[in-house]
Amino acid sequence: xxxxxxxxxxxxxxxxxxxxxxxxxxxxxxxxxxxxxxxxxxxxxxxxxxxxxxxxxxxxxxxxxxxxxxxxxxxxxxxxxxxxxxxxxxxxx
Amino acid sequence: xxxxxxxxxxxxxxxxxxxxxxxxxxxxxxxxxxxxxxxxxxxxxxxxxxxxxxxxxxxxxxxxxxxxxxxxxxxxxxxxxxxxxxxxxxxxxxxxxxxxxxxxxxxxxxxxxxxxxxxxxxxxxxxxxxxxxxxxxxxxxxxxxxxxxxxxxxxxxxxxxxxxxxxxxxxx
Numbered sequence: 023x024x025x026x027x028x029x030x031x032x033x034x035x036x037x038x039x040x041x042x043x044x045x046x047x048x049x050x051x052x053x054x055x056x057x058x059x060x061x062x063x064x065x066x067x068x069x070x071x072x073x074x075x076x077x078x079x080x081x082x083x084x085x086x087x088x089x090x091x092x093x094x095x096x097x098x099x100x101x102x103x104x105x106x107x108x109x110x111x112x113x114x115x
Numbered sequence: 116x117x118x119x120x121x122x123x124x125x126x127x128x129x130x131x132x133x134x135x136x137x138x139x140x141x142x143x144x145x146x147x148x149x150x151x152x153x154x155x156x157x158x159x160x161x162x163x164x165x166x167x168x169x170x171x172x173x174x175x176x177x178x179x180x181x182x183x184x185x186x187x188x189x190x191x192x193x194x195x196x197x198x199x200x201x202x203x204x205x206x207x208x209x210x211x212x213x214x215x216x217x218x219x220x221x222x223x224x225x226x227x228x229x230x231x232x233x234x235x236x237x238x239x240x241x242x243x244x245x246x247x248x249x250x251x252x253x254x255x256x257x258x259x260x261x262x263x264x265x266x267x268x269x270x271x272x273x274x275x276x277x278x279x280x281x282x283x284x285x286x287x
Contacts, residue, residue: 028278028283031283032274032277032278032283035227035277035281035283036246036274038220038223038224038227039227039242039246039247040246040247040249041217041220042135042213042215042216042224042247043214043215043216043217044127044131044215045127045130045131045134045213045214045215046127046130047126047127047130047144047147048144051126051130051144051147051148052119052122052126054144054148055118055122055147055148055151055152055155058148058152059118059152059155062152
């Protein structure tokens with residue numbers, strides 16, 4: 023196939039694309055869109071779900087931190103009781 | 116402007132662009148629904164930097180490409196995809212059902228669209244906007260958010276690749 027004939031064939035093919043007719047959309051599509059909009063508005067917005075999850079995680083983190091620090095304190099005092107405190111006093115003083 | 120007014124004015128534009136991408140009535144209707152749902156959600160954030168028509172074009176192109184990607188994903192990862200997506204995109208995947216194509220041209224056009232579908236996304240979009248939707252170069256460039264030079268180059272490359280795929284690869 024020579025250069026000009028292949029160019030012509032390409033133009034002919036592209037010309038076919040220009041002949042595609044505009045199609046009309048079915049009337050029922052709008053009803054389906056409205057139906058889907060009403061369904062999505064019934065759902066809880068994702069932003070609120072995320073905010074609630076963030077608050078929950080914060081509370082959980084605070085709880086874990088406070089429990090940890092309380093346990094540490096308790097352990098510290100228990101260990102402190104076990105270790106004899108040394109001082110410079112003599113027994114008979 | 117209400118959604119109904121926007122829909123009445125642009126429904127056939129959206130539907131026809133979607134049809135050029137998927138060549139299937141059911142999927143084009145699905146894309147049209149997705150586009151107008153998106154418009155409904157984002158209408159208050161729409162800035163008049165571009166015209167409403169350009170904005171709608173952009174959403175339609177993106178939604179069409181999303182559906183094609185979802186289709187490919189299902190083909191590749193079928194068993195891992197949620198059943199909702201599967202039923203949404205799996206039906207009539209290969210069925211050529213383009214109401215704008217005349218019956219006597221159906222076979223030739225099916226072959227042509229098969230070659231167009233193998234083009235890279237941006238070349239395919241340039242070809243659809245310029246040749247099928249008959250937009251001007253500057254309109255297509257605005258929709259695709261590229262320069263006029265870039266759209267011209269994309270179109271030329273699309274033609275060249277199409278010629279290769281259709282075995283007309285000399286002299287284009």
